[in-house]
Amino acid sequence: MRSCILLLLVATVVGRYAAAPLQTPKELILSGTIVPMNGPPFQGAVYIRDSLIERVVRNPYRGADAVVRHALIYPGLIDIHNHPLYNVLGLWRARGTYANRYCWRNDSAYVVDVKNVQDSLLRLAHLATEIGIWAEVRALAGGTVALQGWRLDSGQAFRGILARNVEEDSPLYANFGRPWTGHVSIDLTTDTLFVQGRLNVLTRARPWILHLAEGTDGESRGEFATLAITNLIGPNLVLIHGVALDFAAFRRLSARGAHLVWSPLSNFLLYGKTTQVDSAKLAGVSISLGSDWAPSGSKNLLGELKVADRWNKQHGTPFSDEELAWMVTRNPAEAIGWGDRVGMISKGNIADLLVLDSLNGDPYRNLIEATERNVQLVMVGGDLVYGDAAMLRRADPGGWEIVGRVGGRTKAVRLTGKLHTSDTTHVTFARVRRTLRSAFRQPWLLGRAGLDSLFTAQDSTFFLRIRSSRNVPTWLKDLESSYR
Numbered sequence: 104m105r106s107c108i109l110l111l112l113v114a115t116v117v118g119r120y121a122a123a124p125l126q127t128p129k130e131l132i133l134s135g136t137i138v139p140m141n142g143p144p145f146q147g148a149v150y151i152r153d154s155l156i157e158r159v160v161r162n163p164y165r166g167a168d169a170v171v172r173h174a175l176i177y178p179g180l181i182d183i184h185n186h187p188l189y190n191v192l193g194l195w196r197a198r199g200t201y202a203n204r205y206c207w208r209n210d211s212a213y214v215v216d217v218k219n220v221q222d223s224l225l226r227l228a229h230l231a232t233e234i235g236i237w238a239e240v241r242a243l244a245g246g247t248v249a250l251q252g253w254r255l256d257s258g259q260a261f262r263g264i265l266a267r268n269v270e271e272d273s274p275l276y277a278n279f280g281r282p283w284t285g286h287v288s289i290d291l292t293t294d295t296l297f298v299q300g301r302l303n304v305l306t307r308a309r310p311w312i313l314h315l316a317e318g319t320d321g322e323s324r325g326e327f328a329t330l331a332i333t334n335l336i337g338p339n340l341v342l343i344h345g346v347a348l349d350f351a352a353f354r355r356l357s358a359r360g361a362h363l364v365w366s367p368l369s370n371f372l373l374y375g376k377t378t379q380v381d382s383a384k385l386a387g388v389s390i391s392l393g394s395d396w397a398p399s400g401s402k403n404l405l406g407e408l409k410v411a412d413r414w415n416k417q418h419g420t421p422f423s424d425e426e427l428a429w430m431v432t433r434n435p436a437e438a439i440g441w442g443d444r445v446g447m448i449s450k451g452n453i454a455d456l457l458v459l460d461s462l463n464g465d466p467y468r469n470l471i472e473a474t475e476r477n478v479q480l481v482m483v484g485g486d487l488v489y490g491d492a493a494m495l496r497r498a499d500p501g502g503w504e505i506v507g508r509v510g511g512r513t514k515a516v517r518l519t520g521k522l523h524t525s526d527t528t529h530v531t532f533a534r535v536r537r538t539l540r541s542a543f544r545q546p547w548l549l550g551r552a553g554l555d556s557l558f559t560a561q562d563s564t565f566f567l568r569i570r571s572s573r574n575v576p577t578w579l580k581d582l583e584s585s586y587r
Contacts, residue, residue, distance in 0.1 A: 131151040131482075132149070133149045133169065133458060134149075134173075138178075141448075147161040148163055151485050154454060154485040155452070156452050159450055170498045175460075176457075177458075178436075178445060178447055179432075179483065180247045181445065182250050182251060184251060185394060185395065186396035188234055192552055193556075193568075194372075197574065204373075220548060220552050223547055236265075236518070244514065246404065249266055249268075251439075265488050265489070279441070281440075285339075286312070288312070288314065302333060309440055310340070312341045313330075313340060315343065316345045316348050317344035317374075327345075337361065346374060350386055356388050362389045365390055365392055369395035369399040371575050372568075373399055373574070384422065384426075390430055394407045402562075408430075409471065410579065411430065417576075455483050457481055459479060488516065495515055504531060559586055566583040
C-alpha cells in the first residue's frame with residue numbers, strides 16, 4: 104500500500120487535420136545575430152528555401168526583402184515533457200506538500216479542480232480539437248516549435264499543424280519523414296509493456312520517455328531501483344523528473360547514455376523541492392527543460408527558463424547561460440533522436456526557428472530574459488506560423504489572424520488552409536476561443552475554472568498562486584518581476 108504524506112497548508116484527440124499547403128514564399132532571409140547552438144553566435148544571415156536551411160553566412164544581409172534584419176535568430180525551442188490536453192486550465196492551487204505524484208493524483212481537490220474539468224471538456228463538450236489548437240498556439244507564443252505529450256494523454260497521436268507533435272507516427276505527417284517509434288510511460292510498474300514483461304520492446308523504443316522518481320519519499324527512490332534491476336537504462340531512455348535521484352543514480356544514467364528532463368516549477372509547487380540537476384551535471388547527464396503542464400508548470404519554455412535561471416543563481420551557477428539555452432534546443436533534440444535535423448542552426452537542417460528582440464548583449468542571456476512579448480516570429484519547417492502581426496503580414500500577406508496583444512505588441516497566427524475538422528468546417532482561432540470560453544460557462548464547470556491566458560505576463564492568477572504557495576522558495580516568489 105502506498106504511503107502518502109500530505110502536509111496541509113494553512114491560510115482523446117483524433118488526428119483529423121488536412122495536410123497543410125506550404126504558406127511561406129519560395130525563399131526567406133533572416134538577418135541578424137545567429138545563435139546556432141553548435142558554435143559561438145555571430146552576425147550573419149540564414150537563407151531558407153522550402154523547409155530547409157539552404158545556407159548560413161557570416162555576412163549580414165542588407166536587402167530590404169529580409170524578413171528580419173536586426174534581431175536574434177535561434178533554433179526553435181523543443182518541449183519534450185508536456186501534457187497539452189490540460190493546457191487550457193490555469194495554475195492549480197495545491198493543498199499541500201506531496202510526497203509523490205500518487206498523492207496529489209488521489210487528492211479530492213485535484214480530482215474536482217483539474218481531472219474532472221478536463222474530462223468534462225473532452226468527454227462532455229467534445230472539445231479535443233479546440234484544446235489542441237489552443238495548446239499549440241500557447242506553445243508557439245513562447246517560441247516552442249515541438250511539443251511532446253499528445254500520445255500519452257489521448258491514446259492517439261495528435262495531427263499537429265502548427266507546432267510539431269513529437270509522437271507523430273503517421274507516414275503522411277511524420278516529422279522529417281520519420282514516424283514515431285518511441286514509447287511513453289507515465290508509471291513504470293503499471294506500464295502495459297512492463298507488466299507484460301516485454302522489456303525488449305522498451306529497450307528498442309526510440310525514444311522511451313519515462314516519468315520516474317517524481318517525489319521525495321522512499322517509494323519514489325524505489326522506482327529507480329526497479330528500473331536499474333531490470334536493466335532498462337540505455338541511451339534511448341529519456342527520464343522525466345527524477346526528483347528523488349542522487350549522484351549515484353545519475354552516475355548510472357550517465358554511464359548508459361540516458362537523458363534527463365527537468366521541470367523545476369512543477370516540482371516546487373507540488374513537492375517543495377526539485378531535481379538535483381547540479382549533481383546530474385556533475386555525473387555527466389544531458390539535461391533538457393520541460394514545462395510540464397498548465398496545472399503546475401510554466402506556460403512555455405521561455406517561462407521555464409526563468410525558473411531554471413533563478414534556481415541556477417541560487418545554487419552557485421553550476422550551469423552557464425549557454426548550457427541553459429542548450430536545455431531547450433540541442434539537448435532535447437538529441438534526446439529524442441532529432442539532433443541531426445533540428446535544435447541547431449546549420450546548413451541542411453530543418454528550418455524550425457525562433458526570432459527574438461535584442462534585449463541583452465549576451466545572446467544566451469537574451470533568450471533567458473525574453474518573454475512572449477519579445478517573440479518576433481516562429482517558423483516550423485520553413486513556414487511562418489506565429490509572431491508579430493505587422494512583420495508577418497509584410498513577409499507573407501494574407502490569412503493571418505490576431506490572437507491577442509502582449510506588452511503593446513499584436514500577435515498573430517495563421518490557420519487558414521492548414522486545418523479542417525472532419526466535416527470540413529473551417530476553423531478559426533476566434534471560433535476556438537469563443538467555443539472554449541462558452542464551455543467554461545457551462546453549469547458543470549461554473550466556479551471551477553476559466554480558460555487560461557495565452558500569455559504569462561497577463562495572468563495575474565498565475566503569479567498569485569506562486570506567491571501564495573508555501574512550497575515555493577522565497578527566491579522564486581517574485582517570478583512576476585521577470586516579466587516586467
